[in-house]
Amino acid sequence: MARRTQVTARQERLGAELRKLREAAGLKGREAAALLGTDAGRLSQIESGVAGVSEETVRRLVSHYACDDPELTGALVAMATERTRGWWEEFRGQLPTAFLDLSELEHHATYYWEVSFLHIPGLLQTEAYARRILGHRVPELPAPELDLRVRHRLARRVILDKAIPYTAVIHEAALRIRVGDRAAAGVQLAHILDLSEWDHVTVRVIPFDLDGFAGADSAMVYVGGVVPKLDTVVRDGPHGTTFIDSEAQLGRFRTLFHRMEAASLSPERSHDFIHTLSKEV
Numbered sequence: 001m002a003r004r005t006q007v008t009a010r011q012e013r014l015g016a017e018l019r020k021l022r023e024a025a026g027l028k029g030r031e032a033a034a035l036l037g038t039d040a041g042r043l044s045q046i047e048s049g050v051a052g053v054s055e056e057t058v059r060r061l062v063s064h065y066a067c068d069d070p071e072l073t074g075a076l077v078a079m080a081t082e083r084t085r086g087w088w089e090e091f092r093g094q095l096p097t098a099f100l101d102l103s104e105l106e107h108h109a110t111y112y113w114e115v116s117f118l119h120i121p122g123l124l125q126t127e128a129y130a131r132r133i134l135g136h137r138v139p140e141l142p143a144p145e146l147d148l149r150v151r152h153r154l155a156r157r158v159i160l161d162k163a164i165p166y167t168a169v170i171h172e173a174a175l176r177i178r179v180g181d182r183a184a185a186g187v188q189l190a191h192i193l194d195l196s197e198w199d200h201v202t203v204r205v206i207p208f209d210l211d212g213f214a215g216a217d218s219a220m221v222y223v224g225g226v227v228p229k230l231d232t233v234v235r236d237g238p239h240g241t242t243f244i245d246s247e248a249q250l251g252r253f254r255t256l257f258h259r260m261e262a263a264s265l266s267p268e269r270s271h272d273f274i275h276t277l278s279k280e281v
Contacts, residue, residue: 004050009101009243011049014079019047025065035064053080075226091152098241106159111224115260117171117216122153129188132179167202169260182281189278204264205273218256
């Protein structure tokens, strides 16, 4: 297959998973390449996502690597052969690739967890809230790009329409910080309440008065894959978005999420909490 000029995070992930299987099998790149009848350079391109890979090649590699997980094999084959052009493609070349990679990741999610301390999670934001958040940067974004980012964020809500399990753990701080004015804050809280009544949406609140809480550095998006090995953690930082997929780190973030979940109010008490707060603004 031809060498790609642009590599998506999903294509990189496929290559990374094949590399992990090779390393677990104790094979060097040149040894695995020889089993395919190719050279180490070609295998390196496959493992970096620069070169596409066919279903036959994926199955041959997985067999050579003695992988006995049919679900993982099927998932890797699907990653290699899918030709879906999702809704996010209309933004390609206009927005940073991390935005599109996140959208593609969400498209394939089987469940979605989110922990947020300072901002309302993106999937729960109103248009006014999203515009304020995305517009608060130095230097300011040109108006057309800000409009694109807002439109992209709102379009991401399609994942909620797919009815996959979604859980958001939100600290009281994020609920109380007025990104807009009093009226906008009330609309945002009402929007969260409305969404929390959907059967597959769970919203939980960590209140200020919780004793012994030391987990304020645990903000994350945890996206469930078709199989657990294909889960992904997404974290935002000062220099961009990071996608985390090592098994050790995934286990760590699963534990952190469950700690945040355990520290939060029940969904019923959280609903009452947000309802009360909405009456105060």
